[in-house]
Amino acid sequence: xxxxxxxxxxxxxxxxxxxxxxxxxxxxxxTESDLVFQVLIAFGAFCLMAASVYVFNDIHDVTEDRxxxxxxxxxxxxxxxxxxxxxxxxxxxxxxxxxVAYLVNMQLVWVLLIYKGLNILYTxxxxxxxxxxxxxxxxxxxxxxxxxxxxxxxxxxxxxxxMTFLLSLLIVLGKRRTDVIFxxxxxxxxxxxxxxxxxxxxxxIMVMLSSIIVVAYIMYTVAPESIARMNxxxxxxxxxxxxxxxxxxxxxxxxxxxxxxxxxxLLKDHPxxxxxxxxxxxxxxxxxxM
Numbered sequence: 001x002x003x004x005x006x007x008x009x010x011x012x013x014x015x016x017x018x019x020x021x022x023x024x025x026x027x028x029x030x031t032e033s034d035l036v037f038q039v040l041i042a043f044g045a046f047c048l049m050a051a052s053v054y055v056f057n058d059i060h061d062v063t064e065d066r067x068x069x070x071x072x073x074x075x076x077x078x079x080x081x082x083x084x085x086x087x088x089x090x091x092x093x094x095x096x097x098x099x100v101a102y103l104v105n106m107q108l109v110w111v112l113l114i115y116k117g118l119n120i121l122y123t124x125x126x127x128x129x130x131x132x133x134x135x136x137x138x139x140x141x142x143x144x145x146x147x148x149x150x151x152x153x154x155x156x157x158x159x160x161x162x163m164t165f166l167l168s169l170l171i172v173l174g175k176r177r178t179d180v181i182f183x184x185x186x187x188x189x190x191x192x193x194x195x196x197x198x199x200x201x202x203x204x205i206m207v208m209l210s211s212i213i214v215v216a217y218i219m220y221t222v223a224p225e226s227i228a229r230m231n232x233x234x235x236x237x238x239x240x241x242x243x244x245x246x247x248x249x250x251x252x253x254x255x256x257x258x259x260x261x262x263x264x265x266l267l268k269d270h271p272x273x274x275x276x277x278x279x280x281x282x283x284x285x286x287x288x289x290m
Contacts, residue, residue, distance in 0.1 A: 004075040005089065008058060009051035013263050017046045019144035019164065023154040028230065028287050035152045041104050042151035046144060048097035049112045053119040055090040059083050060123050064191060107150035115143045130196020134172045141168035157229070159220040166216060170209045171262045174249065177202045178259050203254065210246045217242050232286045241279035248272050 020043045024030055058076045062083070075081040081089075094116060101108040118136060126136045142165050149156045176193075180202060183194045220226055221236040248271055252258040258265055266272055 001081075004080040008055055008075045008081060008086070008089070009093070010054045012267060013054070014047045014050065015263055015266065016141070017043055017050060017144060019141050020046050020148040020151075022160065022164070023145055023148040023156055024152050026157075026160055026287075027152075027154045029152070029154065031288070038104055038151045039148055041100060042108055042147050045097050045101040045104070045108065045112060046115075046147055048093050048100060049116055052090045052093035052097065053116065055086050055093065056120065057123050059086050059090070104151045108147055111143055111147045111150055115140060115147075118143070128192050130193050133193050134169060134176055137172045138165050138168040141165070157225070159216070159223065159226065163213065163216050163220065166209060166213045170206060170213060170246075170249075173202055173206050173209070174253055174262055177206070177253060178261075181257075181259070206250065206253075210250060213246060214239070214243055230287055234286050235283075237286070238279055238282045241275055241282060245272065245275045245279065248275060 021030075021039050024035055024039050029035055058074055062076050076083065076086055097112055098109055101112050118139065122133070122136045127133050142161060145156060145161065145164055148154070176197060177199065179191050180194050180197045180199055184199060218236065218239050221239060226235065227233055248269070249262075249265070252265055252269060252272070258269075260268070266276070
């Protein structure tokens with residue numbers, strides 16, 4: 001039962017919640033222990049709320065999951081956990097998330113409530129509406145940013161909000177593309193929303209978004225306010241790693257035809273992990289050490 005619960009809450013997907021830490025990281029305040037402690041609590045609260053969202057989503061996706069070659073092994077779809085017990089887990093994780101968030105401040109509680117409400121609406125309504133479905137999921141990453149901001153008092157820049165939304169949209173579209181490719185190859189609809197997409201449309205949109213992300217990041221690194229805030233003129237050097245990361249992600253999808261989720265791709269693809277590490281080290285050098 002414990003193993004089934006762990007699989008149900010998808011702990012490997014908690015890596016997404018690292019976006020909570022980005023506002024403090026970009027603000028150059030990651031060396032302030034009290035703020036780091038606050039953001040770690042916020043990260044934990046978001047992981048608990050994300051767990052409740054995954055449980056709620058799996059309860060309502062059980063019929064579709066049983067048609068999927070991999071998702072049919074999920075605990076609820078496989079019959080290892082009953083829907084009634086899953087609802088209880090959803091409630092427990094939600095209350096725990098709000099209780100932990102309250103240790104930080106009420107603003108974080110409200111951000112988590114908005115995130116939960118948005119995901120309930122996504123599961124019940126928006127996930128069947130093409131385009132809107134991926135945009136709602138991308139807003140979840142922006143809310144992670146706000147969770148990090150309200151828990152530390154960091155003011156979010158417009159650039160970080162825009163780039164987070166665009167990057168998350170690219171990642172989510174990659175996930176949606178996997179379902180579409182499966183439908184086109186096997187004539188099996190894993191999600192009703194795939195009727196609103198096809199691989200050609202998604203490929204074009206992802207290439208377009210990739211270009212916009214690169215341009216937005218370049219503009220961010222050379223913007224006067226960024227140079228003033230970061231206290232360096234050399235942040236543009238990190239553009240190299242951003243371009244490399246996006247190209248590698250597109251290569252995995254378009255050339256190598258990877259069908260894993262973006263999170264699993266990041267966890268298993270060594271070149272992608274190396275690129276992310278080098279971007280981080282490069283950014284740390286220019287932001288914290290120069």
